[in-house]
Amino acid sequence: MKFSVNQHALLTALSIVSKGMSSSSTIPLLSGIYIKAENGTLEFQTNNLTISIRHKISGNIEEAGEVVVSGKLLTAIVKNLPDAAVVFEGTERILTITCLSSLFRLNTLDAKDWSEFPEIEFNSSCELPSDILSEMVDRVYKVTSKENSRPILQGVLLTSAENTLRLVATDSYRLAVCETYSAPEAAAEDFSLIIPGVVFHDVLTMPSLTEKILIGTTSNQIVFSFGNTTYISRKTEGTYPDYRQLLPKAYASAVTVDPEQFLSALRRVATIATTMPIMKLDIDAEAQTMKLSITTRDQGESTEYIPVQVEGDSMALSLNHHYVAECLISAPDREKILIELQSPTLPTIFKSTGKINYLYLVMPSLL
Numbered sequence: 001m002k003f004s005v006n007q008h009a010l011l012t013a014l015s016i017v018s019k020g021m022s023s024s025s026t027i028p029l030l031s032g033i034y035i036k037a038e039n040g041t042l043e044f045q046t047n048n049l050t051i052s053i054r055h056k057i058s059g060n061i062e063e064a065g066e067v068v069v070s071g072k073l074l075t076a077i078v079k080n081l082p083d084a085a086v087v088f089e090g091t092e093r094i095l096t097i098t099c100l101s102s103l104f105r106l107n108t109l110d111a112k113d114w115s116e117f118p119e120i121e122f123n124s125s126c127e128l129p130s131d132i133l134s135e136m137v138d139r140v141y142k143v144t145s146k147e148n149s150r151p152i153l154q155g156v157l158l159t160s161a162e163n164t165l166r167l168v169a170t171d172s173y174r175l176a177v178c179e180t181y182s183a184p185e186a187a188a189e190d191f192s193l194i195i196p197g198v199v200f201h202d203v204l205t206m207p208s209l210t211e212k213i214l215i216g217t218t219s220n221q222i223v224f225s226f227g228n229t230t231y232i233s234r235k236t237e238g239t240y241p242d243y244r245q246l247l248p249k250a251y252a253s254a255v256t257v258d259p260e261q262f263l264s265a266l267r268r269v270a271t272i273a274t275t276m277p278i279m280k281l282d283i284d285a286e287a288q289t290m291k292l293s294i295t296t297r298d299q300g301e302s303t304e305y306i307p308v309q310v311e312g313d314s315m316a317l318s319l320n321h322h323y324v325a326e327c328l329i330s331a332p333d334r335e336k337i338l339i340e341l342q343s344p345t346l347p348t349i350f351k352s353t354g355k356i357n358y359l360y361l362v363m364p365s366l367l
Contacts, residue, residue: 001065
């Protein structure tokens with residue numbers, strides 16, 4: 001095997017497939033990158049038993065062949081090479097890499113032991129615009145659960161129906177819903193799928209992402225296909241919770257606030273909260289103000305008032321200030337956000353409307 005490829009193109013390819021490498025497995029192949037050189041194309045693959053990734057780029061192929069080499073080591077080498085042609089030459093169990101004055105000889109693994117990339121037969125699929133989907137995923141994936149014992153809540157629910165694209169995520173303490181009505185590329189038939197939040201975010205931040213992305217399912221896999229990249233993840237089985245049951249049909253107070261002003265005040269008040277995540281909000285309908293305050297046993301207390309527009313009753317409630325900050329950062333509309341309040345013991349709803357409609361529900365905290 002012998003081929004050459006530009007360092008920048010090679011590094012980009014390695015950064016894409018490296019997300020499918022295992023970082024802790026005792027099986028060397030799962031930490032490796034499979035490279036196949038043939039017919040002017042370089043094919044890179046990784047497989048950690050949960051995720052399989054394949055990416056193809058053009059290369060100058062002098063002699064076809066295949067090899068498996070340590071992904072971590074290869075990436076570290078290529079990252080530190082100059083932006084010039086990198087030449088690979090493989091013999092039995094040795095891969096020689098040269099670039100200008102640099103030379104490396106790496107031990108390799110037997111490519112015959114590499115598992116073939118999965119054959120794909122879709123049960124259902126949906127092609128979506130990558131830009132709007134990326135923006136929506138970025139607003140919801142952090143709300144997924146971090147507990148491995150609840151795999152359903154580690155996922156993002158994606159639904160596409162009647163030209164409406166919707167993403168839902170929850171960790172049972174909060175809920176985020178993004179939806180847009182401007183997705184004409186959505187499948188004609190209804191499409192619903194639970195996608196692991198980390199996987200969804202990784203895919204939508206890949207440098208090889210194209211204008212559209214095809215998302216499909218097989219009997220036990222989720223497949224993302226775009227350009228020269230195919231990303232396959234294990235399917236999350238189960239039924240997503242009916243989040244609509246949490247959404248109230250009415251509210252006692254509605255507060256309109258500038259999200260930037262709210263976030264700045266929250267950050268100042270929270271400087272005292274080294275261990276206390278709970279912030280108290282006092283809504284004064286008569287004065288049209290909202291008081292933010294945090295009291296800690298060790299550090300003392302902090303308070304700030306901001307102007308708001310209040311419709312309805314005055315109310316005092318307590319929320320986790322980390323959750324509120326994440327909501328304000330993720331809200332698409334940077335000019336205003338609507339807060340709907342039922343009572344101090346029921347969930348608080350944050351809403352922002354526009355090209356992307358955004359709803360964020362936070363459960364009350366107890367002082």
